[in-house]
Amino acid sequence: QVSDDVVKIGVLNDQSGTYADLAGPGSTLAAQMAVEDFGGTVLGKKIEVVFADHQNKPDVGSSIVNRWIDAEQVDVVVDVPTSSVALAVQEITNRKGKVHLNSTAATSDLTGKACSPTGVHWTYSTTALANGTGKAIVAQGGKNWFFLTADYAFGHALERDVSKVVKEAGGEVKGVVRHPFPNQDFSSFLLQAQASGAQVIGLANAGADTINSIKQAGEFGITQAGQKLAGLLVFLSDIHSLGLDTAQGLQLTTGFYWDMDDEARAWSKKFAARHNGAMPTMAQAGVYSAVAHYLKAIKEAGTDDGKKVVDKMKELPVKDFFARNASLRADGRMVHDMYLVEVKKPSESKGPWDYYKVLRTISGEEAYGPMSPACSLAKG
Amino acid sequence: MAEVLLKVSDLQAFYGESHILHGMNLEVGQGEVVTLLGRNGAGKTTTLRAIMGMVGQRSGSIAFEGTETIGLPSNKIARLGVALCPEERGIFASLNVEENLLLPPVVKPGGMPLEEIFDLFPNLKTRLKSQGTKLSGGEQQMLAIGRILRTGANLLLLDEPTEGLAPVIVQQIGAVIRKLKEKGLTILLVEQNFHFAATVSDRHYIVEHGRVIDMIPNAEVETQLDKLHTYLGV
Amino acid sequence: MIRILGLVVLVAAALAAPYFFYPIFLMKALCFALFACAFNLLLGYVGLLSFGHAAFLGTAAYITGHSMKVLGLPPELGILAGTAAAALVGLVFGWLAIRRQGIYFAMITLALSQMIFFYALQAPFTGGEDGIQAIPRGYLLGFIDLTSEIALYHFVLAIFVFGWLVIYRTIHSPFGQVLKAIRENEPRAISLGYRTDHYKLVAFVLSAALSGMAGSTKTLVFQLASLTDVHWHMSGEVVLMTLLGGMGTVFGPVVGAFLVVSIQNYLAQMGSWVTIIQGGIFVVCVLLFRRGIVGEFLALVRKLREKQARTG
Amino acid sequence: MASGEFVLETDDLSKEFKGFFAVRGVNLRVRKGDVHALIGPNGAGKTTVFNLLTKFLTPTSGRILYKGEDITRTSPADIARKGMVRSFQISAVFPHLSLLENVRIALQRELGTSFHFWKSDASLAALNDRAEVLLDAVGLTEFRSHMAGDLPYGRKRALEIATTLALDPEMLLLDEPTAGMTHEDIVRITELIGKVAQNRTVLMVEHNLSVVSNLSNIITVLQRGEILAEGSYDEVSKMPEVISAYLGTGNG
């Protein structure tokens, strides 16, 4: 029983704005590859991939999703960076009984107060980032923190989650400065961070904001003077645009690194060959993994009904080049190993895209913690 | 009459929809001073502006030193040696007197050196650094004439140079015009004040409704005074 | 006769449209059409270019969203509340800006709307970057279930028609006559004894209120109020719609809004090409079709008629 | 001085533009029922005086009294409401409205519905008859549904006068009403002004001396912002200072 005789996958993301490089067309490609690897059909019906640009605007995103579901037989919405759009999509898909496979949005609300029986959060979340980077750095002795926070919901959430982890681990938050979003010049905020005397400057921002903060921190000699930068949400594509010269030594948490083992390398090289040589970010790899698992679940469940498929996804074991020691929890959270990595020095890098060395594997339980009581699905 | 320097034939000019000049014909000889007389709104200023190339829509023929200029932009016409002292004087508020004076570029050799201009208008020399529009009306008029003397233009178009000026200054300007004529410059003058015009001009064209309706040589002014008065509505 | 026939066809088409086109798309276009018409009231009929109209759209969206989701007001009251709030903001903006002209008017409205944006970003009730989400559509007058897209469509259509009629009536009213006079020659209107500032202010508030009504309705359709609605890009977009369709015409902004919304909707797959195409349309419009689509069309019709009159 | 005699008086009226006095210490007295002409060379300050009187410019110093009331600080629209209405030197019509609508704009204020955006403009049709009468008076009836912007210059001036008259002002300020008109137009407008001046006061700026001599019973000559002379046409035109400053020709 496949509705409308087609399984249609809608990749909804930022195709041209701030997040276009870390997800964007690369995510569409990843979804496409998952479909191809699956064989192009499921239950004898064709699988199709469509995509659209939500421009990071919730209204644009929700009007696309509404149209997709109502008029274009889309069964699953995939990727969806930008928390505000993701929450809007979660709401619509929940109401209309379609599946939402989120890879790129950060907000842990997707499996918290906004959780849905058809919503799945695949790649990472603010909680995981906080537990990964926050805990690790405090453990290394970085006890005093100062936050550079993008002044919007995502930044606040990240700052809140990391602060909590830092405090629990015995650290201290010396100060916070909230910068407008987006922002170009961070020197003033960096100087305040410097004046605070904190050991660690946590960058609770994303995309171009993070890049510029890191770049300018280097320029103002902040890292040379002994303060440590913690990128709380940094993608491989960000490091690529920063260059190792500037980014070296930065510690961050990621859900995936293309060079972490043979399996990952094999897939990533296939991906890069079709993506101008650019290696996949965790967001893009996550899209592949999520779509592949989703198709498998359709096949097993024998239907493309949203609720039933997600239930099946939760039943089936999750395992591929991306998801290690993984399982899909009742609240829709895909719990898997995360990695604390450090950006290599230019001298250590053996070639293009050789950027990270993995410092530590963070187990899924540690990274994602227990289910949120705010989620109605958590009880069951 | 001397060699023709400027020949205007069948000149038509428009401001947007309104047709202002209806077939203007006139000639100015080398070294002559010629006046356009006429009532307010007759089209005198428009004639000068059309010769200068400053009226967008114009047709007919304007020949300067044998060159047809009807299709040229005003900067090209200026480079041929024509200069205008506009009705409203056109002193620039954002420039001081000196800058105003030095603004028009030299277009031909033989322009008047600054020293001579200062001899002609001693007032200017003392006010070089003040803002152009802070000068009195008479001084502004001097500045407007002075600045085109420098350029070497050999045809000067003066639009009501005596307007709003005290009689003494009018006399002074009359003297200047005569001096310029001695130097061999050609002048086309627009005037309301025909008593003044009579003291400097060789000939007078009478303009009405955008065309020349009569020409009176200066020598005959006395005898044709009545006709003139009816033309000018005095 | 032809007019009445045309009207009948138009009404029939509007009523039947949701069965042929995707209703949410139609509703979005209707909301923006109302917004553009309201904006056009100011630009096309008073000659004031506001670069801050997003403030009204956005304020109303937030107020409606908040009052329906948190206070649980029914949709009709929610929309009323949003519209009233926009009118209030319009009164303040207008009072500060109305004495300025041209680019200064545009800039002061921009500045004020940036402040609204800042407030929307900071104030807790707006939900910051996330906006107010999952706003219930509720029951119209207590019994019409607006979760039905067709029912909602007809409600939105009714609001649009109401707003459009208000604008149409305003333009063709004694008041509109004075506005036109002010646009054409303000000093003359003053010399005839009109306190033009008051008229401009009333027009401004009216435009703000109707923009607000568009914003409230949009909230109802998308069940969402977000920062996009108050961003200056939105103020720019409405200028685009109006000019594209033809400012100073009653149908121009409607056509412009439908066109822009379609471009955004159907070209969503094209990424940056959307902005390139949009920019290109702007450039072509300014260089070639300065009167906008409807404006150029009307000019053409007028030309043909004149020709006919001359020959016939 | 009995102020009942004068409709409009100015006390030492001056206007300075950044150090330049366009109008300096002008004491103008306009008697009720007069046609008062203001003449002077270009740039004498005539238009500026007009702008000061109608508050399009604020005086630098001095006072303006209208029917004994100080209106120095009154807003332009309110001046018009008090019955003092002006025309403009550069013709001031509403170009994209028809002639009829142009005149109606002036008439419609008294209906009191000018803020009624919910009323149909069909309600303005009640004013059509009066508008037609006014158009007829300036000879524009046949163009009533033309756009004002399409009229030739002279007709625009006529329309402007019709619009001004529509307010039925007690005091009319005309800035060069015949400028740019053909001879024929001038005759008609002169007649018209003569007619309407019978029961109101007119202050006009005019360059056309035949119009001035025909219409006005008193003339004030301005020069460089100051009053140079005042009197009837015959008196003024014989004054040597007026001849040298304005009339330009000697006595013959």
Place this chain on the structure above:
Amino acid sequence: MFELLGIPPQVLFGQLLLGLINGAFYATLSLGLALIFGLLNIINFAHGALYMMGAFVAWLLLNMLGIGYWPSLFLAPVLVGLFGILLEKTMLSRLYKLDHLYGLLLTFGLALMIEGLFRQMYGVSGLPYPIPDALKGGQNLGFMFLPNYRSWVVVASLLICFATWFLIERTKLGSYLRAATENPALVQAFGINVPRMITLTYGFGVALAGFAGVLAAPIYSVNPLMGSNLIIVVFAVVVIGGMGSIMGAILTGFGLGMVEGLTKVFYPEASNTVIFIIMAIVLVLKPAGLFGRAR
């Protein structure tokens, strides 16, 4: 030692200095904008896009032709300026007689197209551009570490601003320009090719934007969107300074940079908005801007 609202004076001083650096960008950009508005009567919305182009041209010169920072500092503005001249010749020159609105719309459309094209070709995450070797490192001023490159930015833009001011207020060319803003027809009637001068002015104004772009390249990542958020602020600067006033644009640019710097200390969330608050206040109190002449 005295403290202002709990902020030690060194920090305050440091922030002012940083504000000055930002002000340098505002000043250079708004200078070009003011110049273009003064002479062409066009509100050049494409200014931000052209600033971005300056940075990109420098990046392309480096990565395609191996041409480094110093030659780019000259070459990139020239190339951007030439591009501006092309725009002026083919499009803007048709709009001079029309309302401001049309110039604004056309340049807005151009900005969208230029930004879209660069986005299409180079993505949005930004491209790195290194600080030139000669300017690496910085000075420890005691209260803060001042990178050499930032000092250079201030010096360079002060120089350019002063040079432009000198050119316009103190030279013959400048007197042509100023006279042409008052009465272009008369200036042309003196024999000056005013249309060409206008074209060149546009080219120059745009080149200033390109220059600012090159200056910015090593600090901010070279990004197709780098100008789109800046343009609206720079606009505000020009309006506050007084449209068309050269000195107004320069002083307001530096001044607002510093005000913004202070806001970043006291109320960082509002640092993007403070300029608009100032603009609203200025426009309500002084309609023609701080240094503007009513036209």
